[in-house]
Amino acid sequence: KKVAVLISGSGTNLQALIDDSLKHDSPYSITLVVSNVADAYGLQRAQQASIQTCVVDHKQFKSREEFDNRIDQHLKSHNIDFVCLAGFMRIVSDQFVEKWRGRMLNIHPSLLPSFKGLHVHRQVLQAGVRVSGCTVHFVSNELDGGAILTQATVPVLPNDTEDDLCERVKTAEHKAFPEALRLLTSQKVMLGQDGRVIWL
Template sequence: MAKTKIAVLVSGRGSNLQALIDAAKDDDYPAEIVLVVSNKADAYGLERARVAGIATAVVDHRDYENREAFEEALDTVIRDHGTRIVCLAGFMRILTPWFTERWRDLLINIHPSLLPAFKGLHTHERALEAGVRIHGCSVHYVRPEMDDGPIIGQAAVPVLHGDTPDTLAQRVLEAEHKLYPQCVALACSGKARVAGERVRLQVREFGADLLMNPHD
C-alpha cells in the first residue's frame, strides 16, 4: 500500500507526535512520517523522532527577521522531504495566511476543546469556569484564523465533579492520542475531503461528521 508522506511540526514534548509514530508502525496505516520539524532545538519531540528513526530538522524562528522569512524556510524544509500533508502537534507558532493557504486542506491541527468552543489557550480552565458538562478535543484543517477550519473529528470527555484543569487536561490528552491518528488516517487515505468548508467523510459508520468516544 502506498503511504502518504507526512511531516509533523512540534515545539515541545510531542506526546501527540508519539501517538502518530505508534500508529504509523502498523503496515496498514496510510501515513508515513518522513520528517519532524521543531522551532526549538531542545524540543523533546525531536528525540522521539530520532528514537523512531525519523528525519528531524530545526527551523528556529529566532534566526529569521520576520514571520514570512521563517515560514519560507519552514516550507522549503517540509517540501524537500516530499511531504504531502503537514500535521501540527503542539507547534506553538501562529502561522500566517501565506503558509496556511499554501497548504490549504493539507495542514491539520489538533486542539484541546470541542471547537468552536474555547478557541485559543487555557481551554481546560475556561471549560471549568463555564460549567460545561462535556469537554474534549477536535482535529481540523487549518485556516488563517486561529483554531478555525473544517473539522475532521472530535472526541468528547465528561467533566467530572472535582475536576481541576490538570485532571481534565489529562483526560482530554488521552482522547487526543486516540483521535489524532484516526483523523490523520482519514485524511491520508482520502476518506476526509473538504466540501464547502465542511469535511465529508467516506466512512459509513460515522456519518457526515466524526464524533468519537475515546472510551470505546
C-alpha cells in the same frame, strides 16, 4: 503518504501518530519532524523512531512569512504530502495556510468551536461545562476555526484541576489525531472549495 509533524513541546501526540504509522495497515508514514524549540522532548521521540528532524527557531527570523518559508523549504525537500500541527505553538501565516490548504491538520484540546485559543482547560473549568474533549480540524486562516474532521469527548469531573483535565483530554487526542490523519491520507475526506469537509 508522507507526513511531517510540527511540534514545540513534549510530543505525546507526535508519539501517537508515530505508533499508528507503524501499524501494517497505516496509509501514512511520518518522515519529518520540525520543531521551533531546540530542546523539545518530541525531537527525542522522533530520533528514537529514526525519523529525520530539524529545528527552525522562529527567533532567528524577522517575519512570520520568512519563518514559514524556511519550514516550507524543509517540507518540500522531504517531499511531504501532509502536515500535522501537534502542539506547534506558532500561528502560521496566511500564505503558508494557503500553500497547505486541505493538506494540513491541527489538534486542539477542546470541543470546537468552543474554547479557542490558549489556556483551554482553564477556560473550560471556568465555564463550568461538564463535557470537554478534543478536535482535529483542517487549518484555515481563522485561528482554531477550520473545518472539523474528528472530535472525541471526555467528562469534566468534580474537582478536576487543569492538569487532570489536560491528561484526560490527551488520552482522547491520541486516538482522534491518528483517526483524522487516516481519513485524510486514505482520501476518505477532502476540504471543499467552500471550506467545508467533503466525505467521499
